[in-house]
Amino acid sequence: MSFEFKRMLMVKEQLQGRDVKDKRVLDAFLNVPRELFVLEEYKDRAYDDSPLPIGYGQTISQPYMVAKMTELLDLNEDDILLEIGTGSGYQAAIASRLCKHVYTVEIIPELVDFAKSNLKKAGIKNVTVILGDGSVGLKDYAPYDKIIITAATESVPEELFEQLKVGGYLVVPEGDRFTQWLKRYIKLEEGKIVSEDYSACVFVPLRGKKGFK
Ligand code: SAM
Secondary structure, eight states: OOHHHHHHHIIIIIIITTTOOOHHHHHHHHHSOGGGGSOGGGGGGTTSSSOEEEETTEEEOOHHHHHHHHHHHTOOTTOEEEEEOOTTSHHHHHHHTTSSEEEEEESOHHHHHHHHHHHHHTTOOSEEEEESOGGGOOGGGOOEEEEEEOSBBSSOOHHHHHTEEEEEEEEEEEEOSSOEEEEEEEEEETTEEEEEEEEEEOOOBOOSTTSOO
């Protein structure tokens, strides 16, 4: 079975077959070759309905989870997105098709190189991968229209709300080390933030200054 066919099946069964409805999100998945974002030894499993190891104890997230989080971001073509936790670069690649620019921060140097090389192979130019501790956000290009944290956090570090525009969304798996709840925060005005709860999920923990101790 070709990668292209497996990609189509993944979109139909794992995304549409569940509750992913946003056509722009589905199109993005059809246009980003996931096999370019996994380790060589996992290429034949690139379209499995599960996360996969990318080394250093980290994972590329399950396609459905990437889709659900992307849908919750409700990206517009002029949006600037901040991602914390680049990993393989796949989530950034998907988001890059739906917004103007993605800044993505990764704490493990080897994964910064992995993601940069994967994004280059995929021909994606509107993603900037930055080595650093994203638990305190990324002041340099703030404020952001949307923020996504792709590692588990006990609570969202204050710096990230500060770096989000009024009217912006922040999507995050929040909970303890073992299970989290997928949440979307909306910044209504300075100091006023509301949240919505979605589904249970499991992510690797956020590290760094404001990460898990
Ligand atoms: N979004 C990724 C993808 O599409 O492959 C998957 C992210 S993986 C589940 C979580 C990532 O967050 C790991 O690569 C991990 O090294 C990174 N991470 C953890 N703590 C971090 C921090 N404080 N700053 C930046 N990245 C961090």
